[in-house]
Amino acid sequence: MSLVVVGSIAFDAVRTPFGERERMLGGSAVHFSLAASFFDEVRVVGPVGDDFGDEEYAVLQHHGVITDDIQHVDGGRTFFWRGHYEYDLNTAHTDDTQLNVFGDFAPRLSEASKQADVLFLANIQPDLQREVREQCQARLAGLDSMNLWIETARHSLVRTIGGVDIVLMNDAELRMLTERPNLVRAAREVMGMGPTAVIAKQGEYGAALFTQSGFFALPAYPLETVVDPTGAGDSFAGGFLGYLASQGGEPDDLTLRRAMTYGSVLASFNVEEFGTERVRRLTRDEIDERFEQLRSMTTIEEVPTA
Amino acid sequence: MSLVVVGSIAFDAVRTPFGERERMLGGSAVHFSLAASFFDEVRVVGPVGDDFGDEEYAVLQHHGVITDDIQHVDGGRTFFWRGHYEYDLNTAHTDDTQLNVFGDFAPRLSEASKQADVLFLANIQPDLQREVREQCQARLAGLDSMNLWIETARHSLVRTIGGVDIVLMNDAELRMLTERPNLVRAAREVMGMGPTAVIAKQGEYGAALFTQSGFFALPAYPLETVVDPTGAGDSFAGGFLGYLASQGGEPDDLTLRRAMTYGSVLASFNVEEFGTERVRRLTRDEIDERFEQLRSMTTIEEVPTA
Numbered sequence: 001m002s003l004v005v006v007g008s009i010a011f012d013a014v015r016t017p018f019g020e021r022e023r024m025l026g027g028s029a030v031h032f033s034l035a036a037s038f039f040d041e042v043r044v045v046g047p048v049g050d051d052f053g054d055e056e057y058a059v060l061q062h063h064g065v066i067t068d069d070i071q072h073v074d075g076g077r078t079f080f081w082r083g084h085y086e087y088d089l090n091t092a093h094t095d096d097t098q099l100n101v102f103g104d105f106a107p108r109l110s111e112a113s114k115q116a117d118v119l120f121l122a123n124i125q126p127d128l129q130r131e132v133r134e135q136c137q138a139r140l141a142g143l144d145s146m147n148l149w150i151e152t153a154r155h156s157l158v159r160t161i162g163g164v165d166i167v168l169m170n171d172a173e174l175r176m177l178t179e180r181p182n183l184v185r186a187a188r189e190v191m192g193m194g195p196t197a198v199i200a201k202q203g204e205y206g207a208a209l210f211t212q213s214g215f216f217a218l219p220a221y222p223l224e225t226v227v228d229p230t231g232a233g234d235s236f237a238g239g240f241l242g243y244l245a246s247q248g249g250e251p252d253d254l255t256l257r258r259a260m261t262y263g264s265v266l267a268s269f270n271v272e273e274f275g276t277e278r279v280r281r282l283t284r285d286e287i288d289e290r291f292e293q294l295r296s297m298t299t300i301e302e303v304p305t306a
Numbered sequence: 307m308s309l310v311v312v313g314s315i316a317f318d319a320v321r322t323p324f325g326e327r328e329r330m331l332g333g334s335a336v337h338f339s340l341a342a343s344f345f346d347e348v349r350v351v352g353p354v355g356d357d358f359g360d361e362e363y364a365v366l367q368h369h370g371v372i373t374d375d376i377q378h379v380d381g382g383r384t385f386f387w388r389g390h391y392e393y394d395l396n397t398a399h400t401d402d403t404q405l406n407v408f409g410d411f412a413p414r415l416s417e418a419s420k421q422a423d424v425l426f427l428a429n430i431q432p433d434l435q436r437e438v439r440e441q442c443q444a445r446l447a448g449l450d451s452m453n454l455w456i457e458t459a460r461h462s463l464v465r466t467i468g469g470v471d472i473v474l475m476n477d478a479e480l481r482m483l484t485e486r487p488n489l490v491r492a493a494r495e496v497m498g499m500g501p502t503a504v505i506a507k508q509g510e511y512g513a514a515l516f517t518q519s520g521f522f523a524l525p526a527y528p529l530e531t532v533v534d535p536t537g538a539g540d541s542f543a544g545g546f547l548g549y550l551a552s553q554g555g556e557p558d559d560l561t562l563r564r565a566m567t568y569g570s571v572l573a574s575f576n577v578e579e580f581g582t583e584r585v586r587r588l589t590r591d592e593i594d595e596r597f598e599q600l601r602s603m604t605t606i607e608e609v610p611t612a
Contacts, residue, residue, distance in 0.1 A: 087487050088487040089487070181393050181394040181395070182529075182530060182531065182532065183510070183528075184528045184529065184530045185530055188530075202511060204489070205508060205511040205512075206511075206523070206525070208525060208528075214603070215528045215603050216603055216604070217512070217525035217528075217603065217604065218525075218604065218606070219512070219514060219523035219524075219525075222489075222490045222514075222521045222523075223488075223490065224488060224490045224491055224494075225488065226488065254607050257605075257606050257607070258606065258607065258609060261606050288609070291609065292608070294606075295606045295608065297520070297521050297522055297523065298522070298523065298524065298604050298606060299563075299605070299606075300524070300563050300564065300567050300600075300601045300604060300605075301560050301563070301564065302598070302601065303564060303594070303597065
């Protein structure tokens, strides 16, 4: 099976109470593809400028990520984001955004990418997401979005959601999109737009999965130190869709739950260090070990009947 | 085994987006004892005035709650709280508080209450909580508190926490008490004050349990309609400690997890209707059915090893 992600490739400057970095490899497509690379073959589609060099390609390629569809813009500069987090680490404060080559991004999928089995539309303008969806034959498509598009391109976003199978969004954004404060109703309404599953990402509280037939939720893996939350949501999506891609076929409830758990595990490693630093040297054994820890942390034994 | 709770007995006036009630039986000790009554014998200690009549006693007694230790103050009026919730139902807004007899409350435990097996110190002034703890021989004591006491009686609260086994507080209050934004560290610091377990109540996100040896968390039972959140935390504590009391002995990890699940189940029924309306007509079968639903909603199957 194979997986393709379309999204941003960036350099990030981040300051948190635990330190700072002036220039790190980042962007939704990068965090996603590194996380997904532990499970399946990943192709990454996104724009870069002249400042994106061999070193950056090497990080992706070292994890087996196929970089053929990275769109190099001659004379351009790569998307740059500068932000910081306060003591509670819950909210990213943006200090500078330089869209650069990302401002004119028109995704072009190679034949191999068009034939990928699973597609992830990371958080980009919903018209672009829809164009990509229409180019790609993926049997399973997931989508992320954000408050900006809900505010400025709501109609387009709703149409785009209609063409995907799984929506992965923050719970506050699901509420904002549907104008429903109750998350169960918000998720049901999003499923009414077309998708068969909705994942509410809940930050430090974990994540919840809504499907037509059921509900599943799991807490975030408990960490004493969260160094940098940047990219956690995309790492979640990478672990989640990466595992689904590796399993093939139509995902059943059991497979979706395991995929949620892998997503949560990848997100937890992501936030332990700055940017991609922890995930870069992660091993599949470490992932499986934490999967099992998280599984046992959430297990409730049946009460024996008298 | 037996269980005693010391806390407020009140009349509540509540308005939510789903309706309003002008005068309902409420208070932390009431919500707790009704929830715990499904599991074990409960004694309730708290002050009431002349307006607390046969009808109110009957609600408690109908559930087997022993009301001998309710302190009737002649010529007094029962604690009254008026509040409302906005559309998102997360925050209670207080419109009026009349402490009445609760303002001079000096808890007196009968011999039977002093010999109870399990004690719950609901959210009252921490000096009073400590006096009660010193009167009571309970092998297991739990405590709730709130931001008011953290701000105005912090030193006393820390001393009181030192005398109990389990702290049950909102996660924001655990952070406030310890001045640690990271919940894992906050819980560890509270355990450093004496308790062997800390429960972080997380509202719509569920609850987390921290012990010396481990971590457990479960989501809230998903509800499409939350009518009135008043008393949810006390119903959680009632289900939790009620189940522990019924099991006897030192609770092991498996028992604590089941108790958390029963707590979550009772809280979920509590919020489905105003005040005690839903819990009043609840049955043990309904509780066990929802326990099993919540258990299956959180189950992750192991990944088979190759």
